[in-house]
Amino acid sequence: MAKISILGVPHDDNSSFMKGAAEAPAHIRWELHSDAYSMWSETGIDLGAVGRLVDHGDIEFGAGDPWDLIEREVGHAMEPGDPLICLGGDHAISYPILRAVRRRHPSLTILHIDAHPDIYHAYQGNPRSHTSPFARIMEERLADRLIQVGLRTVNDHHRDQFKRFGVEVIEASHFSETLRLDITTPVYISMDLDGLDPAFAPGVSHREPGGLSTRQVINLIQTISQPIVVADIVEYNPRCDISNLTAIVAAKLFKEIAGVMVKTASH
Template sequence: MRRIPVIGVPLDHNSSYLRGSARGPFSLVEALHCDSANLWTETGFDLGPVLDHRGALDLSDRDTAFKVIEETAAEIGRSGRPIFLGGDHSVTYPLVRGMKRAVGDFTILHFDAHPDCYHEFEGNPYSHACPFARIMEEGLCTRLVSVGIRTAHGHQREQREKFGIQWLEMKDRAHWPVLSFDTPVYVSVDLDALDPAFAPGISHHEPGGMTTRELLDVLHAVDAPIIGADIVELNPDRDLNGVTAMVGAKILREIAGMMLSD
């Protein structure tokens, strides 16, 4: 059985509104190994002998942080199917650049309340509000599907049309299509895709979101190999009794289970 590398990406200097998600990887790993749960997946895999914890990257130098992230993703992606733990959503851009170098073409399945495709936000083109603009500009994925969207600026709607991004918006939940993929899939989970009732430990609360089960249902239905993933935007400073960290750990387990399924 393949091993699954788990790597922390503790960066949040590209966040707007609040900092704190740089501590997310550590809270998520702690929750993953909490004695209140176990390491079995719903798809029937014991992750105890499978997860390969690689610690967290040293991103103390802001000028080189994206380069370190990209090089790590490229190196690990060539030999494994890594799960990266953010950090804010800006880390997805260098992660995807590295994974593209490692494995070639893939689709991105993106869970989020926000499209995160601003051309720039508050003067920062590398803001956590912008990763998918950079990704689409560089042609780093063959298709981008964003699930759970429920707050979109007019500019981001223009970006959707410009780049051909597919949105599954919460207002249309009753009519979402069944997704199917003809390339491998990279999964990016911003925990604010979930309603704040299920994930209070995030910086940007946006009511009207997905339940944990709805997200897992979409994930479990992926019909192509999952070659990598990130889980981002856990802010321990806002979490309540570790609920969001436990939700993030659950999502990690189920992503890992899907990686082992094909």
């Protein structure tokens, strides 16, 4: 039976506006395992089957460089060879995660769903800002392709960075229900919850109206036919949530990403 690994990365030191994303993993796990919901994915995978989910717990941050710790712990979680879903945390964590992922996957495409490109060279003087991970990722060539979907805050600096790194961009205003991504390598999904319209996911620090629906994001993920080897779900801020709605959405997205991971791992 194909297994899915889980790793919590409760880190938000590089959030530019407000803290709270470090509190997210526990809330997402609570909704994921709640008796209120089914553990079956829409693609027919029983994630509640004994042994299906392997939870490595949360990284415990203390002394030392948190980036080195994240990279090391992600590497350990990947050792069995199972697909991995990391629960953030702010979006800055994607960079050290991908440093570990790239060592195992010499061919890799990132599907990044977000309201923001998160590709500033640096923000407020911080090159590790949660608005900068994809600048670091592409500088180090940690992926062969970066496809960003759902953007709606693009400025001239972002456009310069898109040209510099060859980013493929599908802004929210150009999103189509018939979108099919032509991907030929293993896939890393980076799911920033503010990529959704705040009507669906209010529990984020940077609400940006005009985004994708939960259904649109799930449909897009379900079109992926290449193996999804690692994913992150980031930027959930429980302090901003309403009736745990965003935690429920995060758990739903977890299940649908995991379901496709199982399906594509068997190809």
